[in-house]
Amino acid sequence: MSEELVKIQNLKTSFRIKDDYYAAVDDVTLSVNKNEVLAIVGESGSGKSALAFSVMGLHNRAKIEGDIYFKDQNIPKLSPAKLNQMRGDDMAMIFQDPLTALNPLMTIGDQISETLFLHNKNLSKEKRRERVIDLLNQVGIPRPEYIYDQYPHELSGGMRQRVIIAIAIANKPELLIADEPTTALDVTIQAQILDLIRELKEDMDAGVILITHDLGVVAEMADRVAVMYAGQIVEIADVHSLFENPLHPYTRSLLNSVPNADEVQDKLHVIQGIVPSLQYLPRKGCRFASRIPWIDESAHEENPEMHEVRPGHFVRCTCHSQFYFPEENKEEHSDGIS
């Protein structure tokens, strides 16, 4: 059946602020299978990107504890040379902002060609060019021969994102990390880019970690979903269970915040408060407790752990069993309908 591709165990990525280290990713354990899209959802600042960067080994000033097993290697323990061998070849990343993720002084062709060159020095120039044109075709760029010699500033945002995808898939990676690949794009382009990522995943039989805060994207793309809050995974389940039977208060609040087109709503649901910043994050107890103050404190665990409530469906802390949305919200809601 599904084959495990990446296994992350007790990952803790900490950044130094003044003299202390603060964990942006705290005790994350998860796995990604081949030919599977694992979506990681959460608010800004929940540690999604920090997690992705840890997997790619792209943090240069962070302290990384725990293990990331991928292809019999433990990524945090790899030497820079070995890491460079894997990056861009076995694993690759699609970035958030296509407008800044390309070198403004290099032609599109050279930028894609570089990743081919870095992992196969024997490939002749002509062969590389051929392959780049192939890739440009594959990601749906018209007139690839012409685009090859263009510079990034001559292309639209959607086209540039396609180029970034071409760079990522150039060496047919087994693991593809997409860090909010559609956030900076027009809605019309978003769907095209997502379709493209899905197609490529099928072609390459790759595992995909899709980082997003857009639940629409999750519903469309993901096989499994991990919900992150304040550096921790609070719920992880396959996409159907998560949308049909969300458990953790945070997941439920997130889903509740999505406006529903079938209902008339006066007010959008908002989650009270903000994600506490790294320095002021409570390191004990349920991290979401401060944002659901109407829930009795006894509902939370002292040291919240992941509980498997159904096969493959994990949720952190016990507070979900007693969680409800406050009354006033419901009243406003029903007023809106009548």
Next chain:
Amino acid sequence: MWKFIVRRLFVTFPQILLLSIIVFLMAEMMPGDALTGLIDPNIDPAAIEAQRERLGLNDPWHIKYADWVSGLVQGDLGQSFRFKMPVSDLVGQRLLNTFWLSVATLIFTYAIALPLGIISGRWNDTWGDRLITGYTYVGFAAPLFITALVMLWVFGFQLGWFPTGGSVAPGLEPGSWDYFVSKVQHLLLPAFSMAVITTVSTVQYLRSEIIDTKQKDFIITARAKGAPESRVYNRHIFRNSLVPIAAFFGYEITGLIGGSIFVENIYGYPGMGQLFLDSVLLRDFSVVTVVVLIFGIAAILGALISDILLSIIDPRIRIK
């Protein structure tokens, strides 16, 4: 890119024309003329006035300007009162001296700025970086004429490594190898002492630009491709950091002109800077006008080279 260069050249000509008009008008505005002060005071003022009329000194400015320019393009730059020789002969040799001094200074400037800027920017906030930034602050603060004097005293007089004046040792055959070596020897110390000071701004620019570029998203893209650090720096960061350095090049040339005035005087180096100061002090205006014009043209050409370099480095500047 050729289109860009040609277009840029077209802009340069009107610039030079405008410069020549301004220089001419400023020279016109200066009190006195060729027949003031030079002439025996016993001569009848009416005779002097007649001479003025004959020489065309009473003509309106545009006619005098046309006269002057037509002389200029034919290589007639006028006569120097002090040296009693054509300005063109006077300027010729000195222009060449200053040109070589400037070239040597530029080479030193970038030979110092590039490695220091790169080290400082790549390993910022280390001891090496602090040492280099410390040097740049001293460089900003120390006036060129003090540094040049100190260098002259230490390396010229105390250690005796370099000659202390002139542009070539006397009695050597022009064109011979010894002559060439002597020329270079005379160049090194003035060029180096000028470069040590003028380079600091370039070091600072390069440093901050590298630190800035290091954090750009496309650098993460390069790392994610699996590029080793050396390649990330050489291919991606360095070239992007050169853009403002190229833009700064024109300004650097202008700075050289100011610097050469000090340095040539301190080292007794017979170049344009020295000629300029001497001529101003002695009110040798036909020389001053020509020297200012040449300095102006040098600044305009510097800007031109700067723009062309920029267009080579940065595709966004080229015109389609």
